[in-house]
Amino acid sequence: MAEPLLEIENLTVAFPTGRREMARVVDGVSLTLNRGETLGVVGESGSGKSMTALSILRLVPEPGRIVQGTITLEGRDLLALPEKAMRPVRGGKIAMIFQDPMTSLNPVFTVGEQIAEAVRIHRGLRGAGAQAEAVEALRRVHIALPERRARQYPHELSGGMRQRVMIAMALACRPDVLLADEPTTALDVTVQAQILALIGELRRDTGMAVLLITHDLGVVAETCERVVVLYAGQVMEQADATTLFSRPAHPYTQGLLASLPEAVPEDAKRLPFIPGQPPSAAQAPTGCPFRPRCPRAMPGVCEKPLPTVTLAPGHVVRCHLYPPPPAPTNGGARMDAGNVPSGTVPAGTPIRGGGGGL
Amino acid sequence: MLLSVEDLHVHFPLGRGQVVRAVDGVSFGIGRGETLGLVGESGCGKSTTGRAILRLVPATRGRVMFDGRDVFALGTGELRALRRRMQIVFQDPFASLSPRLSVGQIVSEPLEIHGVGGAPRERDEKVAALLDSVGLPREASRRFPHEFSGGQRQRIGIARALALDPDLILLDEPVSALDISVRAQVVNLLQDLQERRGIAYLFVGHDLSLIRHVAHRVAVMYLGRIVEIAPAHALYADPRHPYTRSLLLAVPVPDPARRRERAPLEGDPPSPIDIPSGCRFRTRCPHAQEICAREDPPLVPVLGADGQVRPEHLSACHFANSLPVWNNATNPEGPQPAVPSR
Numbered sequence: 001m002a003e004p005l006l007e008i009e010n011l012t013v014a015f016p017t018g019r020r021e022m023a024r025v026v027d028g029v030s031l032t033l034n035r036g037e038t039l040g041v042v043g044e045s046g047s048g049k050s051m052t053a054l055s056i057l058r059l060v061p062e063p064g065r066i067v068q069g070t071i072t073l074e075g076r077d078l079l080a081l082p083e084k085a086m087r088p089v090r091g092g093k094i095a096m097i098f099q100d101p102m103t104s105l106n107p108v109f110t111v112g113e114q115i116a117e118a119v120r121i122h123r124g125l126r127g128a129g130a131q132a133e134a135v136e137a138l139r140r141v142h143i144a145l146p147e148r149r150a151r152q153y154p155h156e157l158s159g160g161m162r163q164r165v166m167i168a169m170a171l172a173c174r175p176d177v178l179l180a181d182e183p184t185t186a187l188d189v190t191v192q193a194q195i196l197a198l199i200g201e202l203r204r205d206t207g208m209a210v211l212l213i214t215h216d217l218g219v220v221a222e223t224c225e226r227v228v229v230l231y232a233g234q235v236m237e238q239a240d241a242t243t244l245f246s247r248p249a250h251p252y253t254q255g256l257l258a259s260l261p262e263a264v265p266e267d268a269k270r271l272p273f274i275p276g277q278p279p280s281a282a283q284a285p286t287g288c289p290f291r292p293r294c295p296r297a298m299p300g301v302c303e304k305p306l307p308t309v310t311l312a313p314g315h316v317v318r319c320h321l322y323p324p325p326p327a328p329t330n331g332g333a334r335m336d337a338g339n340v341p342s343g344t345v346p347a348g349t350p351i352r353g354g355g356g357g358l
Numbered sequence: 359m360l361l362s363v364e365d366l367h368v369h370f371p372l373g374r375g376q377v378v379r380a381v382d383g384v385s386f387g388i389g390r391g392e393t394l395g396l397v398g399e400s401g402c403g404k405s406t407t408g409r410a411i412l413r414l415v416p417a418t419r420g421r422v423m424f425d426g427r428d429v430f431a432l433g434t435g436e437l438r439a440l441r442r443r444m445q446i447v448f449q450d451p452f453a454s455l456s457p458r459l460s461v462g463q464i465v466s467e468p469l470e471i472h473g474v475g476g477a478p479r480e481r482d483e484k485v486a487a488l489l490d491s492v493g494l495p496r497e498a499s500r501r502f503p504h505e506f507s508g509g510q511r512q513r514i515g516i517a518r519a520l521a522l523d524p525d526l527i528l529l530d531e532p533v534s535a536l537d538i539s540v541r542a543q544v545v546n547l548l549q550d551l552q553e554r555r556g557i558a559y560l561f562v563g564h565d566l567s568l569i570r571h572v573a574h575r576v577a578v579m580y581l582g583r584i585v586e587i588a589p590a591h592a593l594y595a596d597p598r599h600p601y602t603r604s605l606l607l608a609v610p611v612p613d614p615a616r617r618r619e620r621a622p623l624e625g626d627p628p629s630p631i632d633i634p635s636g637c638r639f640r641t642r643c644p645h646a647q648e649i650c651a652r653e654d655p656p657l658v659p660v661l662g663a664d665g666q667v668r669p670e671h672l673s674a675c676h677f678a679n680s681l682p683v684w685n686n687a688t689n690p691e692g693p694q695p696a697v698p699s700r
Binding site: 045158159160188190191192194196215216221222242246256259260262263264268270271272273274275278293 | 400545566
């Protein structure tokens with residue numbers, strides 16, 4: 001049933017930090033976006049979630065570069081395409097919307113002209129046809145009086161309206177994939193609800209897949225079928241939304257969910273919290289990047305590269321609390337990949353997976 | 359009451375007879391050691407209300423009493439003395455700390471301005487104690503803001519606000535700019551400080567779940583007015599204004615099992631230049647009737663299910679006592695979360 005549309009394999013994006021070092025802002029990320037689904041990518045600032053999306057479009061800003069990995073769209077490796085072949089992909093096959101619509105709308109053109117331009121480039125429509133399509137695109141995102149709005153400039157519209165215009169522009173070219181980078185973070189809750197409902201409706205109508213990047217677990221719970229949790233450029237956990245919220249396996253996911261005010265009983269005096277600060281990419285520790293803040297960190301174990309363990313179909317965790325099954329060659333007894341109490345994992349447990357070296 | 363705000367108006371003239379009515383008749387009080395949450399969407403006037411109380415923007419009309427003194431009637435010298443007792447923490451910990459001052463200078467500046475804190479050595483001790491009380495090491499005083507993360511910077515801003523031992527702190531979206539894993543730390547710190555020092559907070563925010571956790575009472579603003587104010591528990595359990603209900607329904611719930619099909623509030627708030635007649639929420643209200651366009655509903659106590667007046671729970675809705683019974687639930691008969699098949 002789930003048909004992979006976009007597959008990211010072992011993606012690593014690095015920025016030079018002076019001398020001969022590189023900061024890996026995305027560090028061996030693998031994820032799959034299936035046709036027609038909404039996949040949530042959750043993380044805090046510096047987790048690499050936006051950079052992952054920009055990598056898909058090959059728009060990593062200088063001096064950063066993709067140093068490793070493959071990104072496959074319908075069987076084609078986008079990272080291997082010549083630059084010219086990327087142009088119909090960007091905005092055509094894969095569209096992107098951002099947190100701040102003003103960064104992607106041009107202040108000196110009317111919104112109608114801007115949508116018409118995208119339609120001309122990607123769908124070859126001309127003149128009145130492109131204009132009519134622009135008005136139609138505005139109508140599809142439920143903008144009232146679309147003919148009039150098409151003649152207005154971005155500054156004449158409210159924040160929620162601009163976000164609708166950006167979505168209209170992104171969808172005017174009927175993309176297969178919509179990359180939505182914090183699309184509602186700058187909006188009020190009532191407008192956020194409108195925009196999320198709109199994205200959901202358009203996804204159902206067009207069958208496109210949505211990669212929703214957000215830090216808001218409430219937004220994820222309400223919109224996504226599956227979730228990937230990133231921390232310091234690495235995947236920590238991946239699961240369907242129901243599993244992730246009801247049975248989070250990684251201590252970071254558990255900590256995030258526990259610290260939400262919604263999760264705390266009304267009479268609780270204090271919120272549970274994760275101590276410390278998220279690391280910057282330049283100073284990420286070896287092994288598990290979460291280990292300095294982890295309540296269950298095991299000295300001597302968590303410094304090693306992270307294993308990638310499948311707990312159940314579709315539920316993947318990268319944490320030393322969950323020892324991987326031994327490699328078939330060593331003939332050892334098969335360990336149950338359940339929730340092992342901390343401290344029971346012997347040092348020297350075989351390690352599988354983990355980020356590749358630079 | 360430590361602070362009482364009566365009929366506060368803040369209007370900004372635009373010329374040609376047009377006026378932005380940012381705050382348009384707001385009244386509330388805050389007791390000692392109490393947290394009042396002030397929530398609403400952008401442009402509703404919540405931040406302007408806070409700033410007008412501190413006289414950081416001029417009020418057009420109304421009165422603010424702080425510990426028995428009329429804040430708007432004070433001369434410059436008296437105002438300065440009063441500001442020692444009312445402090446502010448801003449939303450953006452990157453914009454609100456001077457990059458050229460060391461943390462020690464930032465935290466001791468209020469002491470210098472107000473000529474308190476004594477000799478330099480005593481002052482250094484005081485700074486160290488302040489940093490300690492917000493969970494930062496003493497050595498932080500020699501470092502500069504850029505060396506700190508967002509959460510740590512917000513701690514510096516809180517230490518600065520505490521320097522003069524205020525009775526009231528205006529917290530203007532104090533954790534909105536912070537990462538989720540850091541938010542809870544700063545919220546807990548604010549609550550600890552309140553318990554230890556008996557500080558009152560005016561907590562301005564838009565995150566209803568967070569406000570529920572930190573505030574004793576909550577006021578909801580819409581287009582320059584308070585439309586509902588109540589003890590936190592009552593506001594969330596039994597909201598009596600359709601706008602409060604729309605806000606609560608719009609908050610995404612971090613639990614896929616409680617995913618809701620909801621009808622989002624339509625449209626955008628009207629412009630504060632051209633406020634609708636009668637009830638200002640009527641243009642978006644699902645319960646609006648003809649009376650709502652004619653009469654501006656006053657903010658008055660609601661009736662409980664037992665028919666008794668609830669003096670602490672006020673709503674500005676003609677139908678506050680006849681709205682359908684509130685159920686923010688969860689809707690167990692509703693659509694079940696999509697579980698992907700494999």
